[in-house]
Amino acid sequence: MVFNSYTFVLFFILLLVLHNLPFSWKTKKINLLLASYLFYALWNPPFILLLWLSTVVDYYMARLISVTEDKMRRKMWLAVSLVLNLGMLSYFKYGGFLLENFTALMASMGIVFQAVKPDIILPVGISFYTFVTLSYTIDVYRRKFAPEPSFLNFALFVTYFPHLVAGPIVRPEDLIPQFKEPRKATSYQMLWGLFLLSLGLFMKVVIADGWMAEPADFIFSLPFPVNPLDAWSAVLAFSAQIFCDFAGYSTCAIGVSLCLGFTLPENFRFPYAAIGFSDFWRRWHITLSTWLRDYLYIPLGGNRSGGFRTYINLMITMLLGGLWHGASWNFVIWGGLHGLFLCIERLIRGIPKRQKNTSLAEDMVIQATIIPIRSKNMSNFLLALFTLFLVNITWVFFRSPDFGSAMRMLLCMFGVITQGPKMLATPDMLKIAIVTVALFCTHWYMRDKTVRSVFGRFPWWLLGTIWSIMLILIILTQKSTSSFIYFQF
Amino acid sequence: METHDYKKAAWLALALVLLFVAGWEIYWRNQGFALSFNDDESLWAHNRKKIYNTAPGQPVIIGSSRVKFDIDQETWEKETGYKPVQLALVGTSPRPILRDLANDPKFKGTVLVGITEGLFFSADGSFMEDRAAKRLAFYPRWSLSQQVSFQLNHILESNLIFLDEERFSLNSLLKRLPIESRPGVFVFPNFPLQMGYTMANRQEVFSDAFMADTAVQHGVQYVWSYLGMLETKRGFSGDTLSNIISSVKGSVDKIRARGGSVTFLRMPSSDPAWSAEKQTHPRELYWDRLLRETGAPGIHFTDYPELSKYICPDWSHLSPADTKPFTKDLIRIIEEKNRVTLRKTSAIPKIQ
Numbered sequence: 001m002v003f004n005s006y007t008f009v010l011f012f013i014l015l016l017v018l019h020n021l022p023f024s025w026k027t028k029k030i031n032l033l034l035a036s037y038l039f040y041a042l043w044n045p046p047f048i049l050l051l052w053l054s055t056v057v058d059y060y061m062a063r064l065i066s067v068t069e070d071k072m073r074r075k076m077w078l079a080v081s082l083v084l085n086l087g088m089l090s091y092f093k094y095g096g097f098l099l100e101n102f103t104a105l106m107a108s109m110g111i112v113f114q115a116v117k118p119d120i121i122l123p124v125g126i127s128f129y130t131f132v133t134l135s136y137t138i139d140v141y142r143r144k145f146a147p148e149p150s151f152l153n154f155a156l157f158v159t160y161f162p163h164l165v166a167g168p169i170v171r172p173e174d175l176i177p178q179f180k181e182p183r184k185a186t187s188y189q190m191l192w193g194l195f196l197l198s199l200g201l202f203m204k205v206v207i208a209d210g211w212m213a214e215p216a217d218f219i220f221s222l223p224f225p226v227n228p229l230d231a232w233s234a235v236l237a238f239s240a241q242i243f244c245d246f247a248g249y250s251t252c253a254i255g256v257s258l259c260l261g262f263t264l265p266e267n268f269r270f271p272y273a274a275i276g277f278s279d280f281w282r283r284w285h286i287t288l289s290t291w292l293r294d295y296l297y298i299p300l301g302g303n304r305s306g307g308f309r310t311y312i313n314l315m316i317t318m319l320l321g322g323l324w325h326g327a328s329w330n331f332v333i334w335g336g337l338h339g340l341f342l343c344i345e346r347l348i349r350g351i352p353k354r355q356k357n358t359s360l361a362e363d364m365v366i367q368a369t370i371i372p373i374r375s376k377n378m379s380n381f382l383l384a385l386f387t388l389f390l391v392n393i394t395w396v397f398f399r400s401p402d403f404g405s406a407m408r409m410l411l412c413m414f415g416v417i418t419q420g421p422k423m424l425a426t427p428d429m430l431k432i433a434i435v436t437v438a439l440f441c442t443h444w445y446m447r448d449k450t451v452r453s454v455f456g457r458f459p460w461w462l463l464g465t466i467w468s469i470m471l472i473l474i475i476l477t478q479k480s481t482s483s484f485i486y487f488q489f
Numbered sequence: 490m491e492t493h494d495y496k497k498a499a500w501l502a503l504a505l506v507l508l509f510v511a512g513w514e515i516y517w518r519n520q521g522f523a524l525s526f527n528d529d530e531s532l533w534a535h536n537r538k539k540i541y542n543t544a545p546g547q548p549v550i551i552g553s554s555r556v557k558f559d560i561d562q563e564t565w566e567k568e569t570g571y572k573p574v575q576l577a578l579v580g581t582s583p584r585p586i587l588r589d590l591a592n593d594p595k596f597k598g599t600v601l602v603g604i605t606e607g608l609f610f611s612a613d614g615s616f617m618e619d620r621a622a623k624r625l626a627f628y629p630r631w632s633l634s635q636q637v638s639f640q641l642n643h644i645l646e647s648n649l650i651f652l653d654e655e656r657f658s659l660n661s662l663l664k665r666l667p668i669e670s671r672p673g674v675f676v677f678p679n680f681p682l683q684m685g686y687t688m689a690n691r692q693e694v695f696s697d698a699f700m701a702d703t704a705v706q707h708g709v710q711y712v713w714s715y716l717g718m719l720e721t722k723r724g725f726s727g728d729t730l731s732n733i734i735s736s737v738k739g740s741v742d743k744i745r746a747r748g749g750s751v752t753f754l755r756m757p758s759s760d761p762a763w764s765a766e767k768q769t770h771p772r773e774l775y776w777d778r779l780l781r782e783t784g785a786p787g788i789h790f791t792d793y794p795e796l797s798k799y800i801c802p803d804w805s806h807l808s809p810a811d812t813k814p815f816t817k818d819l820i821r822i823i824e825e826k827n828r829v830t831l832r833k834t835s836a837i838p839k840i841q
Binding site: 001002005006007008009010041042043044045187188191192194195206210211214421422423424425426427429430431459460461463464465467468471472473475476477478 | 494495496497498499500501502503504505506509510527632633634635637638641642645652654657658659660662663664666668669670671673674676
């Protein structure tokens with residue numbers, strides 16, 4: 001089930017009614033759990049067995065880990081959990097990819113190996129709930145978190161529908177404590193949750209699906225080079241589309257959860273105003289980047305083992321982060337580029353700052369302009385633009401169907417191939433330009449703010465008017481069936 | 490300082506949205522528009538599910554817009570007692586759908602294939618197959634959630650005119666803004682808003698406004714001209730054509746082997762579209778060859794005075810009034826041609 005569907009509207013209304021009836025807390029949690037299974041089963045019912053398997057195995061492995069002091073046994077129980085979760089993920093997500101590359105490797109050695117291509121359907125959300133359950137067993141193994149005695153609480157932590165299929169990737173401490181005491185949304189939480197749900201749907205339905213998807217899909221699907229302006233427009237359209245799609249989902253998830261009285265962690269913090277790549281990853285898919293930091297980068301040694309090793313760790317983390325998104329070399333390249341940019345940034349930050357008098361000279365020049373800006377703001381603004389430029393370059397690999405298409409697109413963007421035809425109509429290009437500028441300006445303005453702090457200051461009539469405009473645009477756009485991009489990851 | 494008037498904001502938003510929705514609906518109703526259903530993936534998939542209820546009188550209709558307009562499903566049901574399954578797609582070659590039916594081992598029914606030569610005889614993987622390919626890819630993934638949404642959406646669409654995505658969605662209206670496009674860029678032309686509507690059974694119908702206003706008819710004719718309907722360049726030949734016909738024969742043979750049948754239909758078109766089509770796809774090189782090599786029966790409108798007496802107001806589709814007698818005659822001709830009875834009642838003698 002997707003948030004942008006009539007089924008969800010009906011489901012959510014019924015669930016809100018049930019959640020607010022005077023049942024016992026346990027009954028309400030059972031309702032939530034059953035609703036979460038229903039939410040998942042309406043995609044593809046058989047895959048619910050995988051979810052149950054993961055839930056049951058991790059619940060019991062964590063208990064076994066916690067009750068034994070024997071190091072080997074603890075490791076063994078942890079290994080069972082890791083092998084099961086990562087094994088399922090590998091089979092469903094990377095089975096075809098591994099076979100394809102194995103066949104290519106054999107062919108490069110002159111060995112003809114032709115295996116039947118496995119017809120594997122990726123269970124929706126498997127990348128997300130695998131990371132959720134893994135963080136639980138690893139945290140219990142590290143004795144950071146005591147195993148949850150209640151199977152109901154644990155099952156609900158894994159399956160809780162707002163985060164189940166596309167995040168945010170929750171940690172045990174994010175949710176399990178919230179299930180221990182009765183919770184019901186206050187009127188403020190309910191209204192703010194509904195506002196966030198509307199905002200998320202506006203981002204998804206109106207901007208991502210309604211305005212940006214069509215031109216991006218069109219240009220990226222063409223088998224021939226296009227005009228440089230069209231290539232840039234398509235990349236910027238995808239850039240806006242993927243942000244509004246995924247941040248839209250997270251905003252919906254947080255809003256829906258708030259309506260039920262639970263808070264979910266923030267997943268996006270205006271990433272297109274990031275100054276540099278470490279800042280970008282503090283703002284983009286925050287729950288994934290912190291997961292990778294805590295369960296991969298730091299265990300690899302983080303930045304504690306010297307400069308060179310830090311760079312290696314960064315690259316490994318980002319390459320695997322790329323691969324997490326999908327079984328394709330393009331995702332690996334995307335992750336590799338982000339890793340490379342992070343390494344370069346780290347290298348530059350290590351270089352001593354320039355002389356103060358140079359900065360003063362720059363200050364004077366900038367202050368002499370008619371724009372009332374401070375030099376630091378200006379340099380940060382330019383750095384944010386430069387970061388966004390590089391982020392867009394990496395999106396080419398993320399979106400293109402294969403490496404060849406990505407390279408062709410880049411050659412068009414940088415004017416190496418100039419003879420490609422013009423493909424996008426003026427209204428599409430105008431939409432992309434307006435959305436891109438608006439998105440960047442919004443992110444820059446909101447860089448150090450929160451949605452709540454900004455909208456919360458508005459007078460009620462302005463908030464109500466903005467809210468209604470978003471809802472009207474959602475109704476007018478009428479795209480109700482398309483699923484979120486991140487479901488495929 | 491945060492405002493605490495969220496309730497007031499929410500009530501205001503709700504009031505504004507309700508006001509807008511009511512006003513928007515009233516506006517389009519006052520403009521004379523009728524209810525129209527979105528002919529989207531879900532509506533197609535909903536019909537695709539019905540193909541297994543076999544009976545000669547309950548054929549699966551595939552093709553492009555002509556069979557969607559010209560075969561009046563109400564008349565068909567009245568005459569035969571069966572509801573046909575309408576799977577045709579506007580502007581699309583039906584070959585991928587024919588292949589899909591042929592590859593479905595559970596399908597043993599009758600297929601009527603509308604032939605619009607420019608679309609039907611297009612190369613594999615061409616733009617003409619794109620929409621059909623998307624529907625075919627969607628059908629197996631049509632989740633339970635989407636099916637529930639479809640049912641809920643159906644109730645809303647049955648009551649609200651503005652939910653017509655094709656005409657009144659934000660994107661559709663934005664596309665109609667008078668913004669000059671970049672030179673050299675192909676922009677798909679807009680059909681006049683008053684052209685027609687889609688019924689719940691996927692029947693396409695010209696609106697009263699279209700029938701009454703020649704300016705609207707000219708608007709549609711302009712779109713056809715812009716899309717190249719009047720061009721006279723000869724269609725595919727050689728290996729490409731042979732491969733197309735050979736693949737169609739493969740599909741026809743598979744359906745026949747399971748006890749089903751395939752009949753090709755060439756629906757009427759009018760000058761100047763018909764005269765252009767005669768040049769691009771001469772009958773003997775395309776239609777006759779298709780029937781000869783596939784061994785399937787075919788009904789060409791020019792062979793029957795009762796089918797060829799109509800003038801298509803937009804050069805390509807019949808008027809709503811004409812579709813009724815046309816469908817009656819078509820049923821009778823199919824029965825005679827295929828030596829079957831399509832009718833449920835025994836009042837009409839079985840032709841053998």
